[in-house]
Amino acid sequence: MTTTIATPAARVRRGLLYTTLVALLVVFIAPLVWAISGSFKSRGDIFETPPRLIPGPITAENYANLLGSQPFFAWFGMSVGTALIATVISVFVCALAGYGFAKFRFRGRRVLFTIMFSSLSIPFAVILVPLFILVVKSGLQTPWFSLIVPWVAPAFGIFMMQQFIVQSIPDDIIEAARIDGTTEFGTFWRIVLPLLRPSLGALAVWSFLQTYNSFLWPLVLISDQDQYTLPLGLNILFASENRSYDLVLAGAVLASIPTILVFILLRKQLLEGLTAGAVKG
Incomplete structure (x- = not known):
């Protein structure tokens, strides 16, 4: 030795x-x-x-005052609920779209992918007003719908899934499933999704944080204080005349619990997804 x-x-x-x-x-x-x-x-x-x-x-007076004087549980439920729903839908849609771009050949595929990828360079503030007008004109400005819609098909998530599928899922597996008579959606559901588990975990963490921490879009959309998300509610406390730092700190600690839990539950998939493709053998 x-x-x-x-x-x-x-x-x-x-x-x-x-x-x-x-x-x-x-x-x-x-x-x-x-x-x-x-x-x-x-x-x-x-x-x-x-x-x-x-x-x-x-x-513990700060926590008692926060929970007793403010609709914190309503803010908490709105943030966590919309973030979870948006994350589940986003992960599924991005995986499905990434699979389509990675394994299907159709006319205009490169053009569509280029347009989708180019949208990453557009700040959300640029489309904020058109998106708000579209939501209001459609009569769909209810918080449980409008807070979720902007995050269900992020270009970053589609690109991430497309790259992972190209690098990690051979065409031979897809062709074998087709030869066995599996439908295209069946191939995606039974074969592709299980192989995407590491990258799905990484995307789920990213998507949850994006929706959970969103501030500008809820600020424009929501006017009822009882329907505020946590970032809006904590901003109200911070912007008040008394500058309620004690309540803001208590709220910030409670607001960090869901993000910490998401990381703990998905830490294995997150690390595997971030390192996928780093070592090729």
Whole structure:
């Protein structure tokens, strides 16, 4: 058995790598830690100098005031509900469209794909007003419909699925299913979708975050405070005359729970989907 001894240069590089990773971890996690700490402090103690990481005394009054004085559960249900529905529909539609672009040859395929891909360069703010007019003129401005529609067929998701299918699903598998008499949709449902599981998990996380964190579209569309999403509701608290930082921090901590749960549940598929195609063998 041979033992590899790290050279001084390798140790220095490894030390620099670990130091950089730890520094990045601190940068990314510090806001969440500060929010959790501040959510258990009174309003006067949030901005005390020097700041204290551990509240003293610890109080849950912020959470009680938030849940008792604001329609937080309505905001929470609206955000989580629309995000889950939009994610399920988006994942299915993107996988189906990606399969069509990857495995079917039809006239105008390249033109359609180019138009779809080019839409990635168009900011959402550009289509905001036309989309709002279209939704209102169609009489479909109910929140449970209009908050979901813009996210059901994102160009990024279609492109992601198309690339994954091209790289990971051989044409021979599709042809074998067709020879066995499987319908095209049956091939997609029984063969393609199971093979897409890693990329579907990655797309589901991305789609959920896009819908859950959406602010501009709900801001334009919704006027009833009881139908606000969480970003709108927390913005109301922040923009109030009293600047309710205590309630905002408590709401931010509660609002982060669904995103953390989604990552925990789909972390395996997310990592596999992000690394798919990175190593070819």
